[in-house]
Amino acid sequence: GAVVSQHPSRVICKSGTSVKIECRSLDFQATTMFWYRQFPKQSLMLMATSNEGSKATYEQGVEKDKFLINHASLTLSTLTVTSAHPEDSSFYICSALRPGPSSTDTQYFGPGTRLTVL
């Protein structure tokens, strides 16, 4: 199956600093990637849709200046949490959309990044 990686898997940072999370599709090209956030015992919440070569589309309530998304190539999207605060601590998961025939495009998920802001 298709492989999507995330780096780092865990990160701890001080309040006020910025953290960058990478999402890579390792064996296919993805024009569209998604960023999700998961709170403990909660479902995954879509934060934004990342489109290669254009601006990301953010879901309602997600601060675009807080969560910067860059999809600079067909295999890499990055999420930067700027001026992080403890309430940004969460599990961040990305997915990459792999094109398929006859409307069978499928999202493949990364393993997630655990962010802890002290």
Place this chain on the structure above:
Amino acid sequence: GDSVTQMEGPVTLSEEAFLTINCTYTATGYPSLFWYVQYPGEGLQLLLKATKADDKGSNKGFEATYRKETTSFHLEKGSVQVSDSAVYFCALEGGGSNYKLTFGKGTLLTVNP
């Protein structure tokens, strides 16, 4: 808006027991329905899907049938194995072509030998 409700866990079963994880949804239009599985330390993997009413998705012994009349997509397996221990997520993709997924909260399944 769209929403997915799945039974809360955790669910603990003995090997070879029958599994049902309930999932119901609310959506406008005609969504596609999915079950994803997350094994410990790994990303979500697509387990099965159904794109229209009465379709049955199946994979690795798991099945789920898209029931429009009851807005449900319950996951079943006749005989679970220890290796099936994981978190299971029900999800829907709303009508249209934006590929946005709405997830349930996930159900932790533990299968004991």
